[in-house]
Amino acid sequence: MLALALALASSAFSLRLPSQPPAAAAHVALRRALAPPRTAVAAAAATSTPFEFDELGDSWSASGGSSVGVLLLSVGSPETPDDVEEYLYNVFCDPEIVTLPPLLSWLKKPLAWFVAKSRAAEARAAMAEVGGESPQVATVRRQAEALQRTLVARGVDASLFIAMRYWRPYAEEAVAQMKAQNVTRLVILPLYPHFSISTSGSALRVLERMLYNTPGFPTKSTVVPSWFNRKGYVDASARAVQKALASLPEAERQTAQVVYSAQGLPRKYVEFLGDPYLGQAVLTTQVESGVALLSEELRARGVSNPHTLSYQGQVGPSAVPWTEPSTADVITQLGADGTRALVLVPISFVFEHMGTLNEMDRELAAVAEQAGITSFARVETLGTDPDFIDALASVVQEALP
CATH class of the missing domain: 3.40.50.1400 (Rossmann fold)
Incomplete structure (x- = not known):
């Protein structure tokens, strides 16, 4: 959301x-x-x-x-669905996200309410689905x-x-x-x-x-x-990936593709940090480093499945570029290349929310099915893992x- x-x-x-x-x-x-x-x-x-x-x-x-x-x-x-409008209003009132020219600053709150109300139905529908x-x-x-x-x-x-x-x-x-x-x-x-x-x-x-x-x-x-580089976090994440792999048919566990899906950002929003490359460079560096650490830990545990990194959350006008590649595009291409078993890892999240329950479990699972992937598992977020x-x-x- x-x-x-x-x-x-x-x-x-x-x-x-x-x-x-x-x-x-x-x-x-x-x-x-x-x-x-x-x-x-x-x-x-x-x-x-x-x-x-x-x-x-x-x-x-x-x-x-x-x-x-x-x-x-x-x-x-x-x-709950009743909370959606206020939540969206708070997002659009955030000066870190949205700003108007000084002469139009008086429009910020009414405009935030207008946008929140106009998108609330879509958000409520997404919540209803989960x-x-x-x-x-x-x-x-x-x-x-x-x-x-x-x-x-x-x-x-x-x-x-x-x-x-x-x-x-x-x-x-x-x-x-x-x-x-x-x-x-x-x-x-x-x-x-x-x-x-x-x-x-x-x-x-x-x-x-x-x-x-x-x-x-x-x-x-x-x-x-x-x-992201703490050993206890990496160890717990590795076990969660192993658990998801174990849920697949035995014949597919060692060859299943692991897709690490990170939260994406609009490129224009990333440039908001001041250097047009800094934000994405830092985010990508940390995510890539985290994936490397997790893959290394999995190999130490005897898990050497092929893996790739992608970004989810792309919504809005197609003219607005996001961090790439998108998870949906990666899954589609994997299916076209013959992949039939896939494990999706929510690398950016440690709690269940709409990005895991709706986008991953419903939307991306449907993309996998349409791509011909017959075995699909999503890694659970860590929550209160000891x-x-x-x-x-x-x-x-x-x-x-």
Whole structure:
């Protein structure tokens, strides 16, 4: 559903470009109050190393001493069809996605409502096809609970908070909770393996503004921009691929094609980062590196199936180019080349949502069937897999300010 909004934003509105390229030293740039504001988010894409926000905003004194908080970030998702319009409205009101010329800025909110209402029926229909609800928010809550239990078992008495960019709980709610609990040390952890402006980026920008402008924010905060290369995550992902392969007919398990499907972006939106190649170069580098690590782990486990990388989520006018190749095109070509067994891997996601339940399980499965592929399996997202949660716990511990 976010992909739909991005496509509309790319085709229907102008996108404001930063006035200068991202700083080379990302971890330094991100701890400063930078201008233009998007520079920091762009720079975050250049590193997977946690970086600190130092001396930010007005500090407060916690009466009970230092309190540790972990803030999980996600774009969020409408939980029911009744939530769709408000969710889309929030997307189109995001200045990181859509902007208008200054003289027309007064049109932003009414235009956002108009677009949200005009596309709501399509989004509701998509939700109805997968049972009328999205499990994303509920899954993130379970992930937060599992991560907190793991941290406590390791001796880290941390409070877990959730901030969704376009749906509840919003960042403002998380901030209020953190202030109420006197959080003074904070780790910000996006729930996406790879950094992308369309997922982690906008939420990080909102938090940056709060860190610099909201009295009472923690004085020590660390951001983990990506974690695709963590061994526990790679191991858990490899087991999930093995499980999907095992579900195929035995004669096809060793020859089945593995397709790693990453979330795509409109190219015009990627260029929004300032350098027309930076955004895609970073996203592609991280995704390709993640696929290489996962393939290496699978080979170590005796799995050497052929594999390829593609991008999903392409919607909107055909005149708007997206990252390539598209997953649908790759599947179609594989079928034409004689592939009859295929495993689809949602490489960008760790929770089920519309991109997995509708696009993968319904639309791309139908593409595979039409292409003559007779055995199709989709790898389950990791959710609360113990090894995955354990890997996130290690990330948090290492990033504690």
